[in-house]
Amino acid sequence: MNTKKHALVTGGSRGIGSAIIRELLGLHYEVWYLSRTKNEELDNESLHHIPCDIADREEVERTLKAIIEEASEIDLLVNNAGITRDGLIMRMKDEAWDDVLAVNLSSVFLTCRAVSRIMARQRSGAIVNISSVVGIMGNGGQTNYAASKAGIIGFSKALARELAARNVRVNVVAPGFIDTSMTETLAEEAKELIKTQIPLGRMGMASEVAKAVAFLASEDASYITGAVLPVDGGMAI
Ligand code: NDP
Numbered sequence: 082m083n084t085k086k087h088a089l090v091t092g093g094s095r096g097i098g099s100a101i102i103r104e105l106l107g108l109h110y111e112v113w114y115l116s117r118t119k120n121e122e123l124d125n126e127s128l129h130h131i132p133c134d135i136a137d138r139e140e141v142e143r144t145l146k147a148i149i150e151e152a153s154e155i156d157l158l159v160n161n162a163g164i165t166r167d168g169l170i171m172r173m174k175d176e177a178w179d180d181v182l183a184v185n186l187s188s189v190f191l192t193c194r195a196v197s198r199i200m201a202r203q204r205s206g207a208i209v210n211i212s213s214v215v216g217i218m219g220n221g222g223q224t225n226y227a228a229s230k231a232g233i234i235g236f237s238k239a240l241a242r243e244l245a246a247r248n249v250r251v252n253v254v255a256p257g258f259i260d261t262s263m264t265e266t267l268a269e270e271a272k273e274l275i276k277t278q279i280p281l282g283r284m285g286m287a288s289e290v291a292k293a294v295a296f297l298a299s300e301d302a303s304y305i306t307g308a309v310l311p312v313d314g315g316m317a318i
Pocket of ligand 1: 091
């Protein structure tokens with residue numbers, strides 16, 4: 082009998098999502114991940130790539146329905162897909178606002194709505210949503226991103242209260258400054274300046290975020306719900 086736990090991860094093609102998948106595969110999960118491109122680093126018989134634009138509501142709903150039918154049980158949902166479209170508010174285009182809210186926040190609503198139905202029926206499950214220190218502290222030039230990431234925190238706390246009676250836990254990981262393609266385009270000077278604001282004095286690694294996700298997903302965190310766990314080297318203290 083296949084006793085593997087089933088996980089659904091959004092945006093697993095690279096960066097933090099890729100590290101989360103690696104961690105979950107190591108913990109013997111069967112993993113389905115949604116992203117527009119395939120993860121070329123990871124090849125595993127327990128890993129399934131489902132091409133999907135998470136900003137496309139109909140595509141997301143159709144895709145989730147198919148995965149839920151195939152997997153029949155979902156033990157873990159990790160909402161990791163995210164983008165930035167930075168700019169000062171006075172010059173921010175409508176598309177920059179709409180795209181960031183669609184990818185970073187509305188996708189979380191869509192996946193959680195679909196998956197909470199099955200988790201409530203199972204009377205078990207864990208959801209981990211990836212926010213950001215920017216959702217806690219704010220950051221000039223990122224009003225759209227900060228709104229989406231703060232939105233994830235409020236949404237997750239409300240959902241944690243809704244689903245607690247069904248033994249479904251909902252938590253948030255708030256990474257700080259992590260070395261991925263999202264941050265590699267920053268100028269060296271900007272990176273050095275940010276590092277001065279991090280008590281631990283360095284960027285984080287995607288694997289360090291993945292460990293926190295795996296913890297919140299695990300039975301070790303069985304009494305933790307509605308929490309926001311910063312993985313940020315102390316940046317948001
Ligand atoms: P990357 O840019 O490296 O990866 C982003 C992931 O999101 C990719 O797998 C990408 O897949 C997916 N994605 C983006 N747009 C879509 C879309 N329309 N449909 C489906 N998937 C999409 O970013 P990180 O790994 O750095 O970030 C992961 C998460 O962590 C994000 O939510 C980010 O906001 C958050 N975070 C990152 C921090 C950092 O310092 N790096 C700090 C704090 C939070 P594809 O392009 O193949 O579709």
